[in-house]
Amino acid sequence: MELLLPILLGFLACLVGGLYLLGVFRQRRPGEPPLDKGLIPWLGHVLEFRRNTLKFLERMAKKHGEIFTVQLGGFYITFVQDPFSFGGFVKESRDKLDFRKVALHLAHRVFGYKAVEGERRILRISSNKHLKGEGLEEVTQAFMSNLQNMMLHNIGSAAEDRTWKEDGLFRYSYNVVFRAGYLALFGNVPHKSEQREHAAKHVTPGLIGEDQLFPRLAYGVLPPMEKLAAERLKTYDRVKSIDMSMINRYMFVLLWASQSNIGPSSFWLLLFLMKHPEAMKAVKEEVDKVLKESGQEVRPGGPMVNLTREMLLKTPILDSAVEENLRLTAAPLLTRAVIKDMTFKMADGREYLLRKGDRIAIFPFSSVQHDPEIHPEPHSFKYDRFLNPDGTKKTDFYKAGKKVKYYTMPWGSGVSMCPGRFFATSELKQFVFLIVYDFGAHTSPKKTDPWSLCWV
Ligand code: HEM
Numbered sequence: 001m002e003l004l005l006p007i008l009l010g011f012l013a014c015l016v017g018g019l020y021l022l023g024v025f026r027q028r029r030p031g032e033p034p035l036d037k038g039l040i041p042w043l044g045h046v047l048e049f050r051r052n053t054l055k056f057l058e059r060m061a062k063k064h065g066e067i068f069t070v071q072l073g074g075f076y077i078t079f080v081q082d083p084f085s086f087g088g089f090v091k092e093s094r095d096k097l098d099f100r101k102v103a104l105h106l107a108h109r110v111f112g113y114k115a116v117e118g119e120r121r122i123l124r125i126s127s128n129k130h131l132k133g134e135g136l137e138e139v140t141q142a143f144m145s146n147l148q149n150m151m152l153h154n155i156g157s158a159a160e161d162r163t164w165k166e167d168g169l170f171r172y173s174y175n176v177v178f179r180a181g182y183l184a185l186f187g188n189v190p191h192k193s194e195q196r197e198h199a200a201k202h203v204t205p206g207l208i209g210e211d212q213l214f215p216r217l218a219y220g221v222l223p224p225m226e227k228l229a230a231e232r233l234k235t236y237d238r239v240k241s242i243d244m245s246m247i248n249r250y251m252f253v254l255l256w257a258s259q260s261n262i263g264p265s266s267f268w269l270l271l272f273l274m275k276h277p278e279a280m281k282a283v284k285e286e287v288d289k290v291l292k293e294s295g296q297e298v299r300p301g302g303p304m305v306n307l308t309r310e311m312l313l314k315t316p317i318l319d320s321a322v323e324e325n326l327r328l329t330a331a332p333l334l335t336r337a338v339i340k341d342m343t344f345k346m347a348d349g350r351e352y353l354l355r356k357g358d359r360i361a362i363f364p365f366s367s368v369q370h371d372p373e374i375h376p377e378p379h380s381f382k383y384d385r386f387l388n389p390d391g392t393k394k395t396d397f398y399k400a401g402k403k404v405k406y407y408t409m410p411w412g413s414g415v416s417m418c419p420g421r422f423f424a425t426s427e428l429k430q431f432v433f434l435i436v437y438d439f440g441a442h443t444s445p446k447k448t449d450p451w452s453l454c455w456v
Contacts (some may be wrong), residue, residue, distance in 0.1 A: 171453075284436045
């Protein structure tokens with residue numbers, strides 16, 4: 001009996017300590033946003049959040065208002081849903097709200113990557129060098145030439161082999177854009193060499209997974225079989241099979257960052273254009289005009305088209321269609337780690353206390369991009385939504401009579417804003433240029449599915 005009591009007390013202390021660590025005893029303190037922990041300790045609402053983020057956040061906003069804290073897989077995350085208050089999130093100093101901590105946590109969990117010193121600096125310098133100005137021009141040219149090789153010259157099939165082929169839109173779009181983008185950013189072999197053809201054939205989107213692996217890994221809710229697959233991914237089994245000795249985990253993180261969104265985006269853009277003949281017609285007329293002005297034409301098997309950055313800057317209609325496509329489909333969850341106890345100020349003057357160790361996030365997909373007040377008929381594709389009647393870019397959007405600064409945020413904002421956004425936009429536009437300019441994608445007699453693509 002004498003022995004049993006200390007054991008019992010020890011067990012109880014461990015239990016209480018464990019529950020404390022699981023966040024079971026956390027209570028809302030005065031001045032903090034409404035707290036919703038969910039029913040399951042530690043996991044909180046993560047399963048519902050993963051199942052349908054949009055619905056979950058709408059439900060929480062209805063229940064708690066424009067700011068609330070929820071428990072998700074061990075983290076307490078405060079969501080700000082009011083677009084007028086995004087400035088406080090985007091512009092807050094790094095010593096209070098830090099993106100890097102969140103990004104490194106994800107990169108480590110997903111890719112087993114541990115930060116090396118100066119990595120942010122390297123990323124900034126190399127992005128400025130290769131994804132802006134002259135560097136951007138070069139990488140755009142490289143992408144164009146790769147894309148034409150894939151689409152018009154059909155790498156991997158001999159001339160006598162040229163018969164109608166049919167493929168699903170998603171597979172086709174992801175494949176060509178991924179391969180061309182991969183070679184433009186990571187390729188180091190001379191243009192039109194045998195190695196390049198080899199690389200073009202062996203690099204596939206499967207490298208980074210077309211599945212839901214990344215998001216599920218990120219929230220730590222992978223089932224055992226997929227966890228195993230993820231571990232294999234970290235040891236590079238799939239990457240080793242292609243000849244890229246320079247590759248390392250950081251390159252893999254960059255590969256994911258640069259390629260995971262562009263394939264799906266190109267697919268959606270093509271699908272929207274195919275489903276909206278008036279949009280396809282307007283875009284095609286614009287493309288025709290730009291190509292004619294440059295004295296060129298796109299022909300399967302014909303000479304390469306020289307599509308310069310300058311030409312790509314003369315397409316306001318296509319720009320608007322690309323922006324509308326991203327408004328409808330890009331759904332980044334922008335997150336910062338709360339580095340010290342702080343006060344968050346809402347646009348209407350309300351102030352909320354945030355705790356050190358928590359996170360704060362915005363999800364513009366629901367709070368801005370699909371808000372019917374900011375974007376009437378938010379679920380429809382309107383190719384000219386971002387065009388003024390005089391053909392210039394439209395940037396004036398309103399909610400409750402007030403101008404909204406962050407009216408669409410597919411690239412994020414502030415310190416973590418996508419450094420590849422200019423290149424990505426150019427990739428999407430080049431893909432559409434070649435597709436709409438009759439590159440050989442016709443309705444063949446053999447075509448079986450209206451949403452597939454046939455080409456020779
Ligand atoms: C449609 C295509 C793309 C979309 C929608 C997209 C979107 C985003 C978003 C929303 C972020 C910020 C994430 C956050 O704040 O949590 C981001 C970060 C990033 N993106 Fe993109 N991106 C695209 C294509 C690209 C391309 C083509 C590249 C490279 C050439 C690229 C390179 C990066 C990198 C390196 C980061 C991390 C930035 C950092 O750590 O500060 N992205 N992207």
